Amino acid sequence: MLFSPKGIAFVLAGSVAIITTAFLSLIKDTPGSALFVAFSIAFASSFLLFYFSLEFLVFREINKIFTVIDKVKKKDFKLPRKQIVIDTNPLKRLNEEIFAYATRKQQEIDELKKLENFRKEFLANVSHELKTPIFAAQGFIHTLIDGAIDDKSVRDKFLDKAAKSLDGLDALVKDLLTLSQMETGDIKMHYEKFDIGHLTSDIFEQLEEKAEAKRVQLKFDKKMSVPVWAYADRHRITQVMTNLIDNAIKYGREEGKVLVSFDSDKEHLIVSVKDDGPGIEPEHLKRIFERFYRIEKSRSKEQGGTGLGLAIVKHIIEAHRSKVSVTSKMGKGTTFSFKLEKGDNK
Numbered sequence: 279m280l281f282s283p284k285g286i287a288f289v290l291a292g293s294v295a296i297i298t299t300a301f302l303s304l305i306k307d308t309p310g311s312a313l314f315v316a317f318s319i320a321f322a323s324s325f326l327l328f329y330f331s332l333e334f335l336v337f338r339e340i341n342k343i344f345t346v347i348d349k350v351k352k353k354d355f356k357l358p359r360k361q362i363v364i365d366t367n368p369l370k371r372l373n374e375e376i377f378a379y380a381t382r383k384q385q386e387i388d389e390l391k392k393l394e395n396f397r398k399e400f401l402a403n404v405s406h407e408l409k410t411p412i413f414a415a416q417g418f419i420h421t422l423i424d425g426a427i428d429d430k431s432v433r434d435k436f437l438d439k440a441a442k443s444l445d446g447l448d449a450l451v452k453d454l455l456t457l458s459q460m461e462t463g464d465i466k467m468h469y470e471k472f473d474i475g476h477l478t479s480d481i482f483e484q485l486e487e488k489a490e491a492k493r494v495q496l497k498f499d500k501k502m503s504v505p506v507w508a509y510a511d512r513h514r515i516t517q518v519m520t521n522l523i524d525n526a527i528k529y530g531r532e533e534g535k536v537l538v539s540f541d542s543d544k545e546h547l548i549v550s551v552k553d554d555g556p557g558i559e560p561e562h563l564k565r566i567f568e569r570f571y572r573i574e575k576s577r578s579k580e581q582g583g584t585g586l587g588l589a590i591v592k593h594i595i596e597a598h599r600s601k602v603s604v605t606s607k608m609g610k611g612t613t614f615s616f617k618l619e620k621g622d623n624k
């Protein structure tokens with residue numbers, strides 16, 4: 279009540295009337311009735327004056343502002359309207375509402391800024407990654423045109439290098455396309471029942487040469503019993519397993535071992551890919567799923583990596599409503615694992 283226009287007008291009018299009467303009482307011999315009349319007139323006229331000016335000039339306008347803020351808030355945040363408490367100070371309430379609104383907006387702006395930075399960084403990375411192989415291939419081809427083509431051994435070497443650069447470019451563009459399709463939701467998962475043990479042996483065969491070059495053994499866990507039925511997108515899981523096994527070979531140690539195992543709990547199949555390589559330091563471990571994140575940039579590139587492999591793995595596993603986890607011990611090795619739905623009863 280105190281902060282309603284009436285309350286404020288009452289207090290102010292009272293003060294004006296008291297001051298006026300007090301002054302009047304200083305004049306000698308003023309009769310009591312005159313003081314009373316003066317008090318009443320001063321009180322009544324100032325009350326009306328204060329009341330109408332507060333009501334029409336201040337409070338109505340403040341209420342209009344409230345209504346507008348309310349509409350914006352509802353539209354922006356879909357917040358339920360807070361109950362208006364009639365006798366709290368409207369200016370304080372206005373202040374609080376504006377503050378709350380500004381805080382929400384600031385959060386939104388921060389979020390947008392973060393996304394903007396992410397976009398900029400991504401664009402810079404993509405351009406850089408595309409530039410490198412194009413630049414290399416361009417260099418080799420121009421050198422050939424400028425005369426190196428006449429020397430047979432140089433020609434073959436340069437053509438081979440140009441082809442390798444273009445293969446890298448092809449892999450990069452394919453990975454980028456997969457990532458973007460996964461993000462826009464263009465790729466739907468096609469669930470089916472398949473033997474993931476068999477699928478893994480196929481991948482072992484494909485990567486055999488690469489493994490042999492480093493004298494790495496590709497193995498299954500001894501406990502495994504075939505078949506191992508999974509219910510998932512076969513094609514996408516092939517991509518995941520290829521990436522993880524390929525990484526284990528590339529970043530594992532020479533003469534090392536890559537072990538794939540399948541465990542299960544009630545509803546899920548737990549797939550793990552383990553290597554006995556140098557391991558990943560904790561500060562890198564958090565970031566290896568980011569796009570283009572590589573620990574040793576030069577080493578990874580020379581191994582033919584795009585830096586997008588694990589980002590794609592993460593996307594695919596999340597599309598299966600699951601998560602990839604990674605544990606690593608320096609000097610001992612790294613294990614990537616994820617859960618899939620079991621396929622036995624499908």
Ligand SMILES: Nc1ncnc2c1ncn2[C@@H]1O[C@H](COP(=O)(O)OP(=O)(O)O)[C@@H](O)[C@H]1O
Pocket residue numbers: 521525526529530553555557558566571572573574578579582583584585586587588589612
């Ligand atoms: N098994 C592993 N052991 C050690 N480091 C790894 C392993 N797997 C991945 N990494 C690190 O994570 C980075 C990202 O992997 P990935 O996204 O597959 O990119 P890429 O294979 O193209 O380099 C690699 O560059 C490597 O530094």
Ligand SMILES: [Mg+2]
Pocket residue numbers: 521524525583584585587588
């Ligand atoms: Mg990889």
